[in-house]
Amino acid sequence: MGGTVEVTGLTKSFGSQNIWSDVTLTLPQGEITALLGPSGTGKSVFLKSLMGLLRPEAGVCLVDGVDMVKARESQRQELRKRFGVLFQDGALFGSMSVFDNVAFPLRAHTKKRESEIRQITNDKLDLVGLMGQEHKLPGEISGGMRKRAGLARSLVTEPSIILCDEPDSGLDPVRTANLAQLLVDVNAATDATMLVVTHNIELARTLPDNLGMLYRRRLVMYGPREEFLLTDHPVVSQFMSGDPIGPIGMSEETDHGVNDDYVEGEAYYPTGGVATVRAGARAIEVLPRQLAPASGLPREGAARHADRVASGAAALYTADDDDVDRAPAAVRTKDPVSRGLDKVGALFALGLDTFRAAFRRPFAARELLDQFWFVTSVSWIPAMLVAIPFGAVIALQLGTLTVQIGAQSFTGAASVLAVVQQAAPIVTSLVIAGAGGAAICADLGSRTIRDEIDAMRVIAVDPIQALVVPRVLACVLAAVLLNGLVSVVGVLGGYFFNVIIQGGTPGAYLSSFTALAQLSDLWVGEIKAVLFGLIAGLVAAFCGLNTKPGPKGVGEAVNQSVVVTFMLLFFVNTVITMLYLELVPGKGA
Numbered sequence: 001m002g003g004t005v006e007v008t009g010l011t012k013s014f015g016s017q018n019i020w021s022d023v024t025l026t027l028p029q030g031e032i033t034a035l036l037g038p039s040g041t042g043k044s045v046f047l048k049s050l051m052g053l054l055r056p057e058a059g060v061c062l063v064d065g066v067d068m069v070k071a072r073e074s075q076r077q078e079l080r081k082r083f084g085v086l087f088q089d090g091a092l093f094g095s096m097s098v099f100d101n102v103a104f105p106l107r108a109h110t111k112k113r114e115s116e117i118r119q120i121t122n123d124k125l126d127l128v129g130l131m132g133q134e135h136k137l138p139g140e141i142s143g144g145m146r147k148r149a150g151l152a153r154s155l156v157t158e159p160s161i162i163l164c165d166e167p168d169s170g171l172d173p174v175r176t177a178n179l180a181q182l183l184v185d186v187n188a189a190t191d192a193t194m195l196v197v198t199h200n201i202e203l204a205r206t207l208p209d210n211l212g213m214l215y216r217r218r219l220v221m222y223g224p225r226e227e228f229l230l231t232d233h234p235v236v237s238q239f240m241s242g243d244p245i246g247p248i249g250m251s252e253e254t255d256h257g258v259n260d261d262y263v264e265g266e267a268y269y270p271t272g273g274v275a276t277v278r279a280g281a282r283a284i285e286v287l288p289r290q291l292a293p294a295s296g297l298p299r300e301g302a303a304r305h306a307d308r309v310a311s312g313a314a315a316l317y318t319a320d321d322d323d324v325d326r327a328p329a330a331v332r333t334k335d336p337v338s339r340g341l342d343k344v345g346a347l348f349a350l351g352l353d354t355f356r357a358a359f360r361r362p363f364a365a366r367e368l369l370d371q372f373w374f375v376t377s378v379s380w381i382p383a384m385l386v387a388i389p390f391g392a393v394i395a396l397q398l399g400t401l402t403v404q405i406g407a408q409s410f411t412g413a414a415s416v417l418a419v420v421q422q423a424a425p426i427v428t429s430l431v432i433a434g435a436g437g438a439a440i441c442a443d444l445g446s447r448t449i450r451d452e453i454d455a456m457r458v459i460a461v462d463p464i465q466a467l468v469v470p471r472v473l474a475c476v477l478a479a480v481l482l483n484g485l486v487s488v489v490g491v492l493g494g495y496f497f498n499v500i501i502q503g504g505t506p507g508a509y510l511s512s513f514t515a516l517a518q519l520s521d522l523w524v525g526e527i528k529a530v531l532f533g534l535i536a537g538l539v540a541a542f543c544g545l546n547t548k549p550g551p552k553g554v555g556e557a558v559n560q561s562v563v564v565t566f567m568l569l570f571f572v573n574t575v576i577t578m579l580y581l582e583l584v585p586g587k588g589a
């Protein structure tokens with residue numbers, strides 16, 4: 001039998017924006033339930049909250065008896081293996097073929113032989129009509145095909161709870177009908193508990209056993225199809241008929257209760273007019289026939305549903321108008337300082353998680369090599385091009401100064417130490433943060449908004465282990481390597497300007513260095529490079545994983561990542577330099 005999902009008093013907000021409050025419903029085991037609601041009412045947020053991918057502020061969400069809100073991440077990860085999830089855009093992993101995407105959960109979590117995995121994967125691809133397309137990358141197939149591939153991936157592990165976010169969007173009417181049939185057949189074959197988010201009225205009428213509707217931050221109605229589909233509730237009947245006239249307007253802000261133009265018993269035209277209509281005039285008079293499994297198999301869920309309805313146990317919940325109109329749940333907003341401290345805390349937590357994940361098996365060695373190559377290849381040319389003028393400026397400035405104070409013989413030591421201890425690590429890290437870090441943040445940010453990161457979590461693959469560890473290590477290794485190169489180029493540049501341009505003597509240049517510098521002066525440069533590379537990688541990953549929705553969110557995350565990294569680098573550099581000068585006595589001091 002399918003898994004159990006019981007939600008009580010769930011409330012979710014983002015910052016000061018309350019998405020929905022006090023949502024209470026149970027997904028009956030093995031039955032199909034549809035969740036409806038105008039765009040932006042938080043249906044996807046609700047699905048993610050059920051899986052523990054988002055953390056509601058209040059309420060309980062029991063999945064097979066375990067509260068996903070309060071459970072530890074390790075418990076949540078274990079429970080997510082029971083879910084099969086079709087995300088809104090398919091959330092396929094962009095670097096893998098369609099076949100590898102669908103096979104991924106089997107390879108990650110089962111000990112099946114490759115031949116068996118191939119068999120299961122091909123069966124599912126066949127089921128969703130994608131045989132022949134399996135070698136293509138997600139970027140090479142249409143949106144509807146990505147959706148079907150996502151559905152195939154969600155089914156390979158035979159999950160006991162299946163969540164589908166708008167399975168029909170991007171599909172033509174015929175494939176939508178096929179897909180609805182497929183969902184019914186899967187339900188009949190596996191008795192999985194299913195929740196389908198949809199805007200498709202035909203699907204909503206014919207597929208589910210139960211329906212619920214979110215509207216203006218509330219669950220306005222929830223119950224068996226037998227009652228839900230025949231209701232004359234103004235919001236539900238307007239939604240089910242797709243009528244532009246009624247309490248639902250173009251946006252949440254113009255909807256009934258916020259827009260004063262709407263009067264009960266009258267239809268509200270978004271354009272401003274008002275017409276009198278009988279409440280519930282558009283309600284359906286006759287219950288539409290429900291889809292039956294094509295296989296002829298009986299649906300156990302449907303049988304249990306019929307029993308519940310006959311016994312009166314499946315009652316329709318309707319929020320009273322006062323409840324729908326009540327103000328959004330009070331959201332405790334934090335002051336900017338607390339929000340800033342929260343982010344610092346979360347960054348440290350990511351650092352700790354990354355450290356722990358670095359020692360877990362399997363180690364993503366291939367990804368580390370790819371990322372190291374990528375970060376180094378985008379950073380080394382700009383680093384060299386910045387190192388030459390930087391070394392020259394330092395050499396010229398110090399050369400002039402030492403001549404002014406009559407200490408020309410120390411020019412070499414001064415400029416080499418300035419390059420090795422300060423200029424090289426800073427230049428290297430700024431370039432790594434600006435080129436490599438920005439690209440890492442954009443990459444992780446795009447994966448976040450395409451739900452790829454959430455899809456990984458649902459498949460119980462830790463994105464920190466698989467994606468963050470190799471990227472952070474790649475930044476550290478690239479920083480150490482480039483720091484050495486930048487130091488050499490900077491020192492040679494300094495030599496050229498001091499000795500050749502400013503007429504210093506090569507012997508004095510080198511001997512002053514050996515007289516004043518010590519090995520720890522070189523080490524501190526490398527230690528800085530390690531720390532700065534770590535900061536650049538971690539901040540980029542943090543901003544990427546916490547990207548707000550949409551391309552604008554990715555742009556902001558990249559901007560934030562570069563600015564925060566720069567500020568942190570200069571702060572940490574100051575602290576290390578002060579500590580070093582305080583703790584390590586200079587040579588001959």
Ligand SMILES: Nc1ncnc2c1ncn2[C@@H]1O[C@H](COP(=O)(O)OP(=O)(O)OP(=O)(O)O)[C@@H](O)[C@H]1O
Pocket residue numbers: 014019037038039040041042043044045046548549
């Ligand atoms: N990670 C996030 N951070 C901040 N706000 C978010 C986040 N995810 C969703 N939201 C906001 O939550 C609200 C509900 O979004 P959601 O995607 O759940 O709506 P929906 O009902 O699924 O819409 P649609 O039917 O158009 O897909 C939107 O205002 C959205 O901007």
